[in-house]
Amino acid sequence: MLRGADNEAILRQPRGISGLIPEPLRRANARLRGAPKFSLAFIVFALLCAAFAPVIAPYDPIETDFTAILEPPSKAHWLGADNQGRDILSRTIYGARISVRVAVIAVFLAASVGTLVALIAGVFRGWVDTVLMRITDGFMALPYLMVALMVVALMGASITNVILVIGLLRWMGFARVIRGEVLRLMESDFVRLARVAGSSRPRIMLRHVFPNVINTLLVLLTLEIGLAVITESSLSFLGLGVPRPDPSWGSMLKDAQQYVFIAWWSPVFSGLAITMLVMSCNLVGDWLRDRTDPTRRQL
Amino acid sequence: MGSFIIIRILHGLITLYLISVAVFFILRLGGGNPIDYMLPEDATPEDYKLMTEAYGFDKPLIEQYWKYNTKLLQGDLGNAMAFDRRPTVEVVGERLPASLHLGGSALLIAIVIGVTIGAISASRPDSIFDRLGKVLAISAQSMPIFWVGILLILLFSVYLGWLPSAGGVDGLALKRLILPATSLGFFLIASHMRITRSTMLEVLESDYIKMVRAKGLPPRLVLWKHAFKNASIPVFTLFFVNFAGLISGAVITETIFSWPGVGRLLVDSLIQRDYPTTQTVIFFSAAFVLCVNIFVDVMYAWLDPRIRVG
Numbered sequence: 001m002l003r004g005a006d007n008e009a010i011l012r013q014p015r016g017i018s019g020l021i022p023e024p025l026r027r028a029n030a031r032l033r034g035a036p037k038f039s040l041a042f043i044v045f046a047l048l049c050a051a052f053a054p055v056i057a058p059y060d061p062i063e064t065d066f067t068a069i070l071e072p073p074s075k076a077h078w079l080g081a082d083n084q085g086r087d088i089l090s091r092t093i094y095g096a097r098i099s100v101r102v103a104v105i106a107v108f109l110a111a112s113v114g115t116l117v118a119l120i121a122g123v124f125r126g127w128v129d130t131v132l133m134r135i136t137d138g139f140m141a142l143p144y145l146m147v148a149l150m151v152v153a154l155m156g157a158s159i160t161n162v163i164l165v166i167g168l169l170r171w172m173g174f175a176r177v178i179r180g181e182v183l184r185l186m187e188s189d190f191v192r193l194a195r196v197a198g199s200s201r202p203r204i205m206l207r208h209v210f211p212n213v214i215n216t217l218l219v220l221l222t223l224e225i226g227l228a229v230i231t232e233s234s235l236s237f238l239g240l241g242v243p244r245p246d247p248s249w250g251s252m253l254k255d256a257q258q259y260v261f262i263a264w265w266s267p268v269f270s271g272l273a274i275t276m277l278v279m280s281c282n283l284v285g286d287w288l289r290d291r292t293d294p295t296r297r298q299l
Numbered sequence: 300m301g302s303f304i305i306i307r308i309l310h311g312l313i314t315l316y317l318i319s320v321a322v323f324f325i326l327r328l329g330g331g332n333p334i335d336y337m338l339p340e341d342a343t344p345e346d347y348k349l350m351t352e353a354y355g356f357d358k359p360l361i362e363q364y365w366k367y368n369t370k371l372l373q374g375d376l377g378n379a380m381a382f383d384r385r386p387t388v389e390v391v392g393e394r395l396p397a398s399l400h401l402g403g404s405a406l407l408i409a410i411v412i413g414v415t416i417g418a419i420s421a422s423r424p425d426s427i428f429d430r431l432g433k434v435l436a437i438s439a440q441s442m443p444i445f446w447v448g449i450l451l452i453l454l455f456s457v458y459l460g461w462l463p464s465a466g467g468v469d470g471l472a473l474k475r476l477i478l479p480a481t482s483l484g485f486f487l488i489a490s491h492m493r494i495t496r497s498t499m500l501e502v503l504e505s506d507y508i509k510m511v512r513a514k515g516l517p518p519r520l521v522l523w524k525h526a527f528k529n530a531s532i533p534v535f536t537l538f539f540v541n542f543a544g545l546i547s548g549a550v551i552t553e554t555i556f557s558w559p560g561v562g563r564l565l566v567d568s569l570i571q572r573d574y575p576t577t578q579t580v581i582f583f584s585a586a587f588v589l590c591v592n593i594f595v596d597v598m599y600a601w602l603d604p605r606i607r608v609g
Contacts, residue, residue: 153569154325
């Protein structure tokens, strides 16, 4: 029979492969239980590609090589070359730069506008709320992609304009969801106490309400980034997004579409990159939502 | 109930009017000039001036707006600047059947496939079928329409050679419709599937289903006759909610497959800076989305009286 102390010693002994993993990593692993690890890894991978594109990419993404026009995947060009002999792998890696930058900045812009509208509407209520929510509804009735197309077509296709258009046409989701949260929080005891204690409305808004909507905000941010990636590539695909010769995944697909009958490899990989990034954002967003909302964990 | 409908319609009309104002000014404050696209290359500055005056582009913006506004309130959306200068309503109307064909078929595909897979998944949760369904839903949600379209062209036009890759002028023949409708419908499959699955799961747990099961009815009858009827309400709501997304998707699909619909008309009219046609396309699209929204709201209010008060 073992004494208690021995029992503990045995339990503390690292067993199998898990014993080889250092403690901090094991803790991180426990925190990520149920997380879509592949998706998280892919997002990190895309961010690394975006950050270190010049180091990773084997070729210059806009350098044309007329000896390699529409070359199928080979040792020199792993993913083949496009209609101007540009290396598709390098272009896809550089494409991450544009997609990530546009999506992240645009969604932060949208989130800032939406959250501000929600906080003001929810804290001040009354006619302020009514007017702001009517405006939100109006924006929601806009055929979104049509208006985005129109604005970019007229203002000129540039990265800045694409960011502005996505940012200023996608804040309504944030405004609606977060306003609901704010209304709920305004009824809670701690906000009531803060009012009794004499806090001003702006103070309540920033000190008491805002910190409590950050979780929801984070979930929405992740989900919206996926959508923004799709919007940016759609605009670029229609020739009204990121201007050439900058490699955007959308404009790569537009070029590739014309050669689809002779070069299958040219549309496949950039589309795959968009899909993987969007899917990863969606899965991580779903996971974050389930984590912050225990009632959904079982679903 | 009557006053609820009237208020919703009034709100809708105000929103539509504000959208028309916004579109008017965004178009004119942006770059480019329609006259450049209307005159031949060798046009003289006098021609240019004459044309600008003829269209009233030399007048102050606010005056131009007032003219547009007066006409709009009389129900006149103006003549196109390109497209043989016919009334814009006619130009849009001509393209409408092609778009409705495409959109309708896409919705049909999305509903039939989405609902079927969703319902079967719910009847066997966590089975292989359910898992595969989940994978399909997640991919459908994440794949951009234009990539789906290109992949379909790769498979069915290039590799197998079964179906044409472009819509062409002559037809709305079924063969030409399959690929565009599938690409447009594909992203809608996911939402229909998810909502069917989750409502069906709920319904299948209820007592009356246990009762019919205990009675010994075959599972297929239980699923489609008894459970689906009750689960179909949220599915129908979703059907309407998807209209706005469908319009955006149509612009892209019509471009890939050279489909002669309203979506491509928008892109064409934007490129030529044909202000009136662009205005009309967006006006009708917004009106369409607003009508659908009002219809859904009214349906909801009719089904659930609590909403009318709020």
